[in-house]
Amino acid sequence: DTAVSQTPKYLVTQMGNDKSIKCEQNLGHDTMYWYKQDSKKFLKIMFSYNNKELIINETVPNRFSPKSPDKAHLNLHINSLELGDSAVYFCASSPRLAGGIDTQYFGPGTRLTVL
Amino acid sequence: KQEVTQIPAALSVPEGENLVLNCSFTDSAIYNLQWFRQDPGKGLTSLLLIQSSQREQTSGRLNASLDKSSGRSTLYIAASQPGDSATYLCACNEGTGFQKLVFGTGTRLLVSP
Numbered sequence: 001d002t003a004v005s006q007t008p009k010y011l012v013t014q015m016g017n018d019k020s021i022k023c024e025q026n027l028g029h030d031t032m033y034w035y036k037q038d039s040k041k042f043l044k045i046m047f048s049y050n051n052k053e054l055i056i057n058e059t060v061p062n063r064f065s066p067k068s069p070d071k072a073h074l075n076l077h078i079n080s081l082e083l084g085d086s087a088v089y090f091c092a093s094s095p096r097l098a099g100g101i102d103t104q105y106f107g108p109g110t111r112l113t114v115l
Numbered sequence: 116k117q118e119v120t121q122i123p124a125a126l127s128v129p130e131g132e133n134l135v136l137n138c139s140f141t142d143s144a145i146y147n148l149q150w151f152r153q154d155p156g157k158g159l160t161s162l163l164l165i166q167s168s169q170r171e172q173t174s175g176r177l178n179a180s181l182d183k184s185s186g187r188s189t190l191y192i193a194a195s196q197p198g199d200s201a202t203y204l205c206a207c208n209e210g211t212g213f214q215k216l217v218f219g220t221g222t223r224l225l226v227s228p
Contacts, residue, residue, distance in 0.1 A: 041220075092159075094214055101166065103161035
């Protein structure tokens, strides 16, 4: 009965490779997000999607390409991985795009290590 | 550009103490302010959400206040327990028409038995 799930939980790869992280939510929410938490534990939004439409792109390098096949899924593909991409990536969802009373529900995170 | 700061960065207290975590933000034009808890190796769990028109919210032993004019929020934890040990994050929602959370730097709390 996991609300927001991510796969894989851990990802170790070489510099220059391409990798994907998958996210699924079974809450029936319209809006999904990707966040990056760096080594100093600072959490920053990367992307926001609403009903498969891109809403927020926080000047993330275009090596990062989110894809939303349907509103329950938001995947993150990363091309040409760099050392600085090492971080924990969190997926989240919220009921609606604009909700003053809505919070966000977070997945368990994917720890990406680029060697 | 919104900047959110939390102090202290780390706090260690004995069980049973009441404690206050502080959050400050630079731009008062926020939609709401949220407090989250993060356990090691886990995702974030929402604790409290205060709308911009509200002054405080309570849930069990937790009470969060919001003073937009001074750019401050506090999270009060009463009668702390070892199970409260975690990192606490505040986040300002500065989006209008959509949610855009700007997170603080976090306070790592350790409650010892």
